[in-house]
Amino acid sequence: MRYSLRQLEVFLATALTENITRAAEQLNMSQSAASGALKELEQQFSITLFDRTGKRLRLNEHGRVLLPRVQNFLEQGRALEQTFARHSEVGELRVGATLTIGNYMAVPIMARYLQQQPGARVELDVANTAQVTDALLRFRLDIGLVEGELQHPDLEVLPWCDDELAVFCAPDHPLAAAGVLDDAALEAADWIVRERGSGTRQTFDRAMHGLLPRLNILLELQHTEAIKRAVEAGMGLGCLSRVTLVDAFRRGSLVPLTVTGRDFHRHFYFILHRQKYRGQAVLRWMELCRQFPAMPGGDVASTGQLAHDGGRPN
Known part of the structure; x- marks a missing residue:
């Protein structure tokens, strides 16, 4: 073979870190040795794998095509090495x-x-x-x-x-005893919900289709526990996966609410x-x-x- 496993390891580490110094640190090599291995790989095949901007190396078109193949090759090699060493095939x-x-x-x-x-x-x-x-x-x-x-x-x-979101509030919230919530009740409430980009927020927005622009989103938080604490403090309604609410519902620190005409699955x-x-x-x-x-x-x-x-x- 015209390439070495070490050259491929340097290529992979550099592609993932976009920096030859960090790649060398990951592989316990000197910066000069890693740089030399990458340069030799490119010279052996008369190919350029990265666009170089200062100290940052970004994969070019050739590099992007080769990256998954190199990674697969090295991972299969590590699995084979584990088998030879009589270790578990699962690493x-x-x-x-x-x-x-x-x-x-x-x-x-x-x-x-x-x-x-x-x-x-x-x-x-x-x-x-x-x-x-x-x-x-x-x-x-x-x-x-x-x-x-x-x-x-x-x-x-x-x-x-499968999963399902649940709308919930504190036990002393005015809506806790309301039974079933209609759209008017949802519009009148303050909401503490997950941030945009999260799957939970995506499901919430879809469930509230047609009503979403009129909802009062008081807080957008990244952490489930923070939302639960805010709702427990009476700041508004929340909407999270039932998986995250089992203990709170069991303790009674939070109360599930029934919403009509909305699909939270x-x-x-x-x-x-x-x-x-x-x-x-x-x-x-x-x-x-x-x-x-x-x-x-x-x-x-x-x-x-x-x-x-x-x-x-x-």
């Missing part, structure tokens, strides 16, 4: 999850994964749907778990399970890059996710809102 896994999933579902799934795969390593990045999608497109994640609807030609979106999805290698780690993670509603002690099953999807990964 490092980088997971991105939106806030609802990451804070209330991904951790017990990760615990089960690590229990079943001794020596495995999982990196969990919790962010909103837009941020998880961006990281996946930049090949910084192996799989995403999202609650927002999206379409992108480079991503495969697979259904995972949604789906959770797996998202994967079409050009990225899917090893045993990804497939095993998806299998455990699909088992999650039936796991012992899982609050999701007790809500009755998540339906197990028996499909297999494509």
Whole structure:
């Protein structure tokens, strides 16, 4: 072969960091050695892989075509190395999850994964749907778990399970005893909701179609717990996944409200890059996710809102 694995590792690290110094640090190399390896790779094939602007290196068209192939090649090489070393075929896994999933579902799934795969390593990045999608497109994640609807030609979106948002208030709020809320009540209320770009906000906006411009959005917050605390303080109504509200409803610190004529159902999805290698780690993670509603002690099953999807990964 006219290239070395080290040259490919330098190319990949530089593509992900957009900086040769940071790439060298990740690979425990000197800056000059990393720069030399990248230069040799380009010279061997008479190709330029990056547009260079100061210290920043951005992939050009040639580099973007090669990136997923190089990453897949190196990941398959690492899987082969693990097999030769008689280690588990399931190794490092980088997971991105939106806030609802990451804070209330991904951790017990990760615990089960690590229990079943001794020596495995999982990196969990919790962010909103837009941020998880961006990281996946930049090949910084192996799989995403999202609650927002999206379409992108480079991503495969697979259904995972169902969810439902709930409108809620503090037990001493004037609407707590109102029973069913109509559109007039929704318009008159103050709202504390998730930020734009989140899957929860996307579902809320869709459910409030036709009414949204007239709603009084008092606060937009990035964190579920902050919204719950604000609503508990009597600042207004909230709307979050029922998965996040099980304990609060059980304690009585928050009260669910019934809304007529509005659909708050949604789906959770797996998202994967079409050009990225899917090893045993990804497939095993998806299998455990699909088992999650039936796991012992899982609050999701007790809500009755998540339906197990028996499909297999494509």
